[in-house]
Amino acid sequence: MPAHKVGFYLDTTPAIQALVKQALRLIEMQRVFTEIAPKPLAQAARVGRFTHSSLLLFADNGAVATKLKQLTPSLLVKFQKREYEVTAIRVEVQPPPRQPKPHKKIRLGGKAAGHLQELAAGLPASPLRTALEGLLARASKHEDQFLEHKQPHNNHCENGEKFE
Numbered sequence: 001m002p003a004h005k006v007g008f009y010l011d012t013t014p015a016i017q018a019l020v021k022q023a024l025r026l027i028e029m030q031r032v033f034t035e036i037a038p039k040p041l042a043q044a045a046r047v048g049r050f051t052h053s054s055l056l057l058f059a060d061n062g063a064v065a066t067k068l069k070q071l072t073p074s075l076l077v078k079f080q081k082r083e084y085e086v087t088a089i090r091v092e093v094q095p096p097p098r099q100p101k102p103h104k105k106i107r108l109g110g111k112a113a114g115h116l117q118e119l120a121a122g123l124p125a126s127p128l129r130t131a132l133e134g135l136l137a138r139a140s141k142h143e144d145q146f147l148e149h150k151q152p153h154n155n156h157c158e159n160g161e162k163f164e
Helices: 006-012 014-036 039-043 062-081 110-122 127-142
Strands: 045-051 054-059 088-093
Touching: 014 039, 014 045, 014 062, 039 045, 039 062, 045 062, 054 062, 062 088, 110 127
Parallel strands: 054 088
Antiparallel strands: 045 054
């Protein structure tokens, strides 16, 4: 079977052709909406669906939805001036999808690693000891220089008194 470009497959099936046509129309309507709506509202809302001359807008929150509902008559006129057959605009609240937080890389410093090694060595065989040893092993793979702990413990307060 010869290799074809993606466009070949998108143009061969009527159902896919209709879907691509609708997607392109929504992209174009989103561009127009971004141009005709006030900038803060355009950034907090997006075109959702366009069927039977009815446009559905998704707002990030209730305040944006309320303001868009107030602007519906002027938005209708502006879409119609751009030759879109929009006779109704509906607004729904749909918060944007949350972006996953990036994993924060935390380094285990030498002093902390030394304290954890001492703690693990002083514990009896237990899930806690196993977890600490695993943590130290993972940290040593990634940051060998941070696991070296050569400073002796200083058991003195700032005023020079010894504490246990």
